Amino acid sequence: MRLVIARCQVDYVGRLTAHLPMAPRLLLVKADGSVSIHADDRAYKPLNWMSPPCWLTEEPGVWTVRNKADESLVITIDEVLHDSSHELGVDPGLVKDGVEAHLQELLAAHPETFGEGFSLVRREYMTAIGPVDLLCRDAAGAHFAVEVKRRGEIDGVEQLTRYLELMNRDPLLGPVVGVFAAQQIKPQARTLAEDRGIRCLTVDYDALRGMDSKDLRLF
Structure with missing residues (x-):
């Protein structure tokens, strides 16, 4: 650097x-x-x-x-x-807590959670300021950047917003739509996300693991 x-x-x-x-x-x-x-x-x-x-x-x-x-x-x-x-070497990356990391893994294995026809392009898609958790594509070929959190707060929305600003500069990707996925999303975070055109997905962790629970809800 x-x-x-x-x-x-x-x-x-x-x-x-x-x-x-x-x-x-x-x-x-x-x-x-x-x-x-x-x-x-x-x-x-x-x-x-x-x-x-x-x-x-x-x-x-x-x-x-x-x-x-x-x-x-x-x-x-x-x-x-x-x-x-300065030579920084290879960074080990952000270590997520167990539930959050497993949630990302499950959503990567089940991209249809985001909508019919969705497919995974890549996990940990790298940008100049860090990796987006998931990069997906819908049936029409449009790209979606997904940020996964255990608890969705305003900081997570801001983080995804920065990723989207960078990714939408790439003509091979843009336009890229944001999806904010979490087990719980605070009202303030949901309001900010919707104001910025970011979709919010409340994820049921137990349902993704194949356990009895409520259906996933997409807002």
């Missing part, structure tokens, strides 16, 4: 345009090729980014990042304050 702190401006050109005026920022270049721009607030969410596959070209005072959709992120650098590289 390469960390660069620089006074810079950023211009994004693609399906839309965006401009960040000149200011000190953190530029993060990961081993997967992704490039993201961060301010000293907004927690972990970048101001702008380019997801892999993409290619960085460095010229004096200008970084240009392009992807296969011919979108570009142009970073004009006025002054470099810090530039360092």
